[in-house]
Amino acid sequence: MRRRRAVAAVGAVSAGLLVLSACDKPTPLSTVTVGSDSISSEATCGGEGEALKTADLTKCLQDKDAETITVDPDETVRFGVDPEVADKRWTILMNGQPLTEDSAKTYRTVPGSVFFNAQYGAQGDSTKVAIVAGNGKEGGQTFTGVWAFELKKGD
16 A cells, blocks of 8 residues: 555656646746836746847847836836846847946946937837847847836826
C-alpha cells in the first residue's frame, strides 16, 4: 500500500514538473504610475532577449490593445522596468520618437504635461508611449522588447 502511494506521489510530481516546463516564461514587466494609479504590462513584442527586426518594432509601436492610464498634466509620470530590462538599457518613446536617452536605471520620471505638449509631438488628448529595451549605447540600434501604453489626458 505504501509503495503505491509513493509511486503515485512520484508520478504526480513528475507530471507537475512536465506541465510547468511546457509553460512559457513570462516576459519582464514594465509599469507606468501616475499618482496612486498604476498599469503594468508584459512585453507587447519581444522581451525574451532576442533582437527585434525594424518592421516588427514599427508594428509593435502601433499596438491597439495597449494598457491605458489617465494622466493629469500637473502630475509626474513614473516609468519602471524589471532589473533584467535595465541591465540591457531602455528608453521611452512618445508617438514613435525618443523622449528620453537610454538608461540602465529601473525607474524614470517625466512631467505629465510633456505627453500633451505639441512641442514634443503630442496631438489631441491621448498619446502612445512605449518602453523599448535594447543596448542602444553598446550595440547600436538593437532592440529586444517593446511595452506599449496609452496615456489619456485627465483633469
